[in-house]
Amino acid sequence: MAISKLDRDVEQALHSRDSRYTAGRRAVVAALAAAGGPLSAAELLDALEATLPLSSLYRSLNVLEHAGVIEPHFATKGVTRYELAEWLQGHHHHLICVQCGAVDDVAIPPRLEAAVRDLVDSIGSTAEFTPTNHALEIEGRCARCL
Amino acid sequence: MAISKLDRDVEQALHSRDSRYTAGRRAVVAALAAAGGPLSAAELLDALEATLPLSSLYRSLNVLEHAGVIEPHFATKGVTRYELAEWLQGHHHHLICVQCGAVDDVAIPPRLEAAVRDLVDSIGSTAEFTPTNHALEIEGRCARCL
DNA sequence: GTTAGAATGAGAATGGTTCTCATTCCCGCA
DNA sequence: TGCGGGAATGAGAACCATTCTCATTCTAAC
Numbered sequence: 001m002a003i004s005k006l007d008r009d010v011e012q013a014l015h016s017r018d019s020r021y022t023a024g025r026r027a028v029v030a031a032l033a034a035a036g037g038p039l040s041a042a043e044l045l046d047a048l049e050a051t052l053p054l055s056s057l058y059r060s061l062n063v064l065e066h067a068g069v070i071e072p073h074f075a076t077k078g079v080t081r082y083e084l085a086e087w088l089q090g091h092h093h094h095l096i097c098v099q100c101g102a103v104d105d106v107a108i109p110p111r112l113e114a115a116v117r118d119l120v121d122s123i124g125s126t127a128e129f130t131p132t133n134h135a136l137e138i139e140g141r142c143a144r145c146l
Numbered sequence: 147m148a149i150s151k152l153d154r155d156v157e158q159a160l161h162s163r164d165s166r167y168t169a170g171r172r173a174v175v176a177a178l179a180a181a182g183g184p185l186s187a188a189e190l191l192d193a194l195e196a197t198l199p200l201s202s203l204y205r206s207l208n209v210l211e212h213a214g215v216i217e218p219h220f221a222t223k224g225v226t227r228y229e230l231a232e233w234l235q236g237h238h239h240h241l242i243c244v245q246c247g248a249v250d251d252v253a254i255p256p257r258l259e260a261a262v263r264d265l266v267d268s269i270g271s272t273a274e275f276t277p278t279n280h281a282l283e284i285e286g287r288c289a290r291c292l
Numbered sequence: 293g294t295t296a297g298a299a300t301g302a303g304a305a306t307g308g309t310t311c312t313c314a315t316t317c318c319c320g321c322a
Numbered sequence: 323t324g325c326g327g328g329a330a331t332g333a334g335a336a337c338c339a340t341t342c343t344c345a346t347t348c349t350a351a352c
Contacts, residue, residue, distance in 0.1 A: 020318075020329065041308075053332055058309060063330095074220045078308065078340080095275050106269065112261050119258050120284055127252075128289035129241050135283045138266055143274035166298065166349075187339075199301055204340060209299095224309080224339065 006033055009088060013067045024052045025060045029069065029084070037094065037104040038073040038081035075137055076101040086133075093136040099145035108136065152179055155234060159213045170198045171206045175215065175230070183240065183250040184219040184227035221283055222247040232279075239282040245291035254282065 010029055011021040031047040032039060039047065041057055052060075061082055064070045069088065073081045075096045081103060083089070091113070095104045108116075120131045156175055157167040177193040178185060185193065187203055198206075207228055210216045215234065219227045221242045227249060229235070237259070241250045254262075266277045 056331060074223060077220060077226055080223055108265055112265050115258050115261055119254055129286055131284050131286035133285040137281045137283060138277050139279040140275055140277035146276060202300055
């Protein structure tokens, strides 16, 4: 994984909004890059071994989201999870454990992906709705919860 | 829409859990049946013109969820929306407005639905994950927010 | 009708998230 | 190398959706 390229991309995204790529923000990005799926604030705090205060973490998440570096995800009740934006880590989908709430990334076959994209496009051309993105969320039970 | 059949189904689901199908719960089910997509507690309160107190509404939602009558949905930050369970209103997907958070139901073509189902099944047979359900969420802007 | 379990209503409590404010940091410029 | 100002930080209070508590009321079954 080309961490340095990721860092350069993120730094540029932040700079274009007059924001700095500080230690705390680097830590958040690194943790998200290392994770296999979106993480909640609590999970991030855990991954970072609570090296930054809650309020700073939430603020960093906000800044990174507005800079387009990370994207929020709402698959489970009450918590928002974040992951690197698509332009940084590519398009993918999610496996969501209905028991423990864990979320993992998963890729789907190109043929199906193309079919979904076609559908989304056709909705854009017919309905009173302009699609910008789509997400296939697969719910079930993860290995730990079986 | 055969409201009486819906009521009968819901009543039976509740009775099998020694719960009653009371006026407040009927109102919630009716509001959800009339809606074109999942509703949050606040939206329900609005639809019901605040005829039942918040605590009762949340309790009703809990009871109905545990009885399998309604299902929660988490597409937008901070709020949980509910809709009638699939066995009551059929399988469908969602259009989510990233601006105002509104969620509308949408059907997808059977061919694509079949392809998605196949994919989900294949994940079930290979990965350390047992799928129980799937949801295709299409994000974008609704007519009001364009 | 009585009674026990279920439901209700009001308000307090909870938990994730956001806000406030005083302080500290860091980049650009002298 | 020091200054100034906008950006970032840390601690804690505040916020808001949701859940809990508890006393009261309803309702179905005997």
